[in-house]
Amino acid sequence: MTDLLAQVDRSRLPRHIAIIMDGNGRWARDRGEDRVYGHYEGVISVREIVDACGALDIGFLTLYAFSAENWNRPKAEVDALMELLVNTIRKEADDLNKNNVRLHVIGDFVSLPELAQKEMGEAMEMTAANTGLNLILALSYSSRLEILGATKKLAEMVAGGILAPDDINEEVFQRCLDTAMFPDPELMIRTSGENRISNFLLYQLAYAELYFTPVHWPDFRKDNLYEALLDYQRRERRFGKTSEQIQKNNVPNV
Numbered sequence: 001m002t003d004l005l006a007q008v009d010r011s012r013l014p015r016h017i018a019i020i021m022d023g024n025g026r027w028a029r030d031r032g033e034d035r036v037y038g039h040y041e042g043v044i045s046v047r048e049i050v051d052a053c054g055a056l057d058i059g060f061l062t063l064y065a066f067s068a069e070n071w072n073r074p075k076a077e078v079d080a081l082m083e084l085l086v087n088t089i090r091k092e093a094d095d096l097n098k099n100n101v102r103l104h105v106i107g108d109f110v111s112l113p114e115l116a117q118k119e120m121g122e123a124m125e126m127t128a129a130n131t132g133l134n135l136i137l138a139l140s141y142s143s144r145l146e147i148l149g150a151t152k153k154l155a156e157m158v159a160g161g162i163l164a165p166d167d168i169n170e171e172v173f174q175r176c177l178d179t180a181m182f183p184d185p186e187l188m189i190r191t192s193g194e195n196r197i198s199n200f201l202l203y204q205l206a207y208a209e210l211y212f213t214p215v216h217w218p219d220f221r222k223d224n225l226y227e228a229l230l231d232y233q234r235r236e237r238r239f240g241k242t243s244e245q246i247q248k249n250n251v252p253n254v
């Protein structure tokens, strides 16, 4: 078997990887199981990818775990997902802490069940001083709602006379988003063959490299991540410039 990890150029890694973890339901149904079984198995992939990112010194990993739209799923599935969230955090928090991982949440935190808020809150507090991987869970997350929230904050500042409309720029706007503390992702991975963004980090992904794979999330393991990184490292990130300009300046692909 080829050693994919050995091929990854450690000097040209993304600082921030964002993942839409999709396909749990189909993975389970393919095995004649309930969709919820796929969510359970998906947790093993989360553990593996968090481990791999930590070992590679990736600074930020954002995982889309539950969208604002996912509240519209059957109640039994939503309840099972919330229970899984609580149990997983409870089980994994100590290990995350030992591995120097710092946990964050983006999304409509207060819409989560109280128990989930409590467990997440405690895990975030426990890991707050950690300096390794920043693990950002997108929970009850909607990028459009996040952008609207930022717009409202800015409107209030303008109405309150503490900000002039002319002073609103990308930096000021970015500071009003849930992701204010994080750099934009350079790489966005979506599993399970759907080629869409599904209301995920619409502003932040402006120049991300997008990687779509047919692999369902419960099958997405370390080697699949390394494949995505190798694909990313083969790309030329031009940011509007020409290929000739990029090659002349020998700008690193980061």
Ligand code: IPE
Residues within 6 Å of the ligand: 021, 022, 023, 024, 025, 026, 027, 065, 066, 067, 070, 081, 192
């Ligand atoms: C992703 O898998 C997990 C969540 C959205 C919570 P899905 O549950 O969307 O699985 P598919 O897309 O139906 O296969």
Ligand code: IPE
Residues within 6 Å of the ligand: 020, 021, 022, 023, 064, 065, 066, 067, 069, 070, 194, 196, 198
């Ligand atoms: C997006 O997946 C949200 C998460 C992965 C948590 P969905 O499976 O819900 O997305 P759509 O609705 O099919 O686009």
Ligand code: MG
Residues within 6 Å of the ligand: 022, 023, 024
């Ligand atoms: Mg899906």
